[in-house]
Amino acid sequence: MSNFKDRNIKCVIEILKKQNPATTKEILAMRDLFPDLCAGCTSGGDVMLAGKELAEQGYVEKKWTSVGFAWKLLKEPEIE
């Protein structure tokens, strides 16, 4: 089984594949769709960290909007 961080990265990708772009709030609300991937405390810090990592690596674009950050999947990373 993949580690905690990788699972959260997959969680963000799977959510963005369903809705692209999505705000932080929307991503957090959709965690229930992928309970095996979206791990960690309900407050969502782990998902935020995963999103930030994807943004830093250029897979996701993160943009400020009046309802918070919007996250857009640009390309899917290759993870097994």
Added chain:
Amino acid sequence: MVVWERIRRDFPVLGQLYDGKSLIYFDSACMALKPVQVWEAMEYYYKYLGACGGAGRSTHSLGSETSMLTEDARNKMASFINAESPNEIIWTRNATEGLNLVAATIPLSKDENVVTTTLEHHSGMLPFYKRCKETGSELRLVEAKEDGTLDPADFEEKIDDKTKIVSFVHASNLTGTVAPLEEVIKIAHEHDALVVSDEAQFAPHQKLDVRDIDVDFCVLSVHKACGPTGIGVLYGKYDLLKKLDMYMVGGDVIEDVVYEGGEVIPKYLPPPHKFEAGLQNYGGMLGAGAAVDYLQEIGMKNVHNREQTFSRKLLEGILELEKFEVLGPLDYKQRAALVSFRPESDAVNHLDITEYFNEMIPNYKILMRSGNMCVHPFQYQIGINPGKGEGVVRASLYIYNTMNEIDIFLTELENFAKVID
């Protein structure tokens, strides 16, 4: 007189530019930054000693200096909280371990009860919840008021002659509420109940005198008091510590383990050593000693006075914007140096707010924590639903912060209020 600019210079983290920006560190309630003096004390251990200390260990030069210095650190910690004896100071990994230790080892029977509050950090709540589940004892919850204050009358209602332990947080990491500890201790003692106080957020900021307030046990989080991570303190009155059962057993807690008639018979050391099983975090102990030396040198009264001025400004500044709901009492005198808040409009998630302040402010990174601060029950109680991703943002202060930083933050918060729906 304290030269606060000099104090700030003791924290090199704050002197750096991170991604080209200056840091405004408003997350000391999670973890305080460490002054040079602390890591120099730890470096001394790792560079020049690196050996084992403690009861019955190596007596060569490096071992004996390690033992001497770590016992000296214990003395410093005892003096920091005015314990009667250093034997009342037990080194733990953190405050959480101290709370677990007391909850797990205190004699407790099914017909007795434990009283705690809805405002507890999970580290204060869950050890007692778990123990009560195991013993079948009742866990009685005093509900904090909507404004996060705790009323002694509510404790009076819950505590009776069957109450074994009353455990609660002296300064809340969520609402900043400073609890009426002394009044509750008096009520508890009238019923022969023991009091455990969670000093993680109080002791780093205000003078804690365990003898004066007559608390039975308390825990400290050294990493919130300028000290290193991985080390905490459990204080207990010596006679009570003697009565507690072992928590972890193994090396260093024993006087002897006799083998007789085909059986082993352990003879345990008295406190504090009976609770410090295995080789210890010696570098951390030295860092803890240096941290409390550092704070004592500034003077806890000076720390408190400065923080109160700053937290008043922070609290009143946020309230004046009239765009944010603030958790906890609105009188700055009733609070610790932290403010948890959330926008009145719920358009933006708390994580977006901390990320905005981390990334979107020109020239600065304002570092705060958001979420539920490990105090979910109280948030459910007041209608914030952690299960739905709702939460708050917390700005928390310490000795290295400046009024200018608070001004910058308040200006940026006002700007932020304009850019959200």
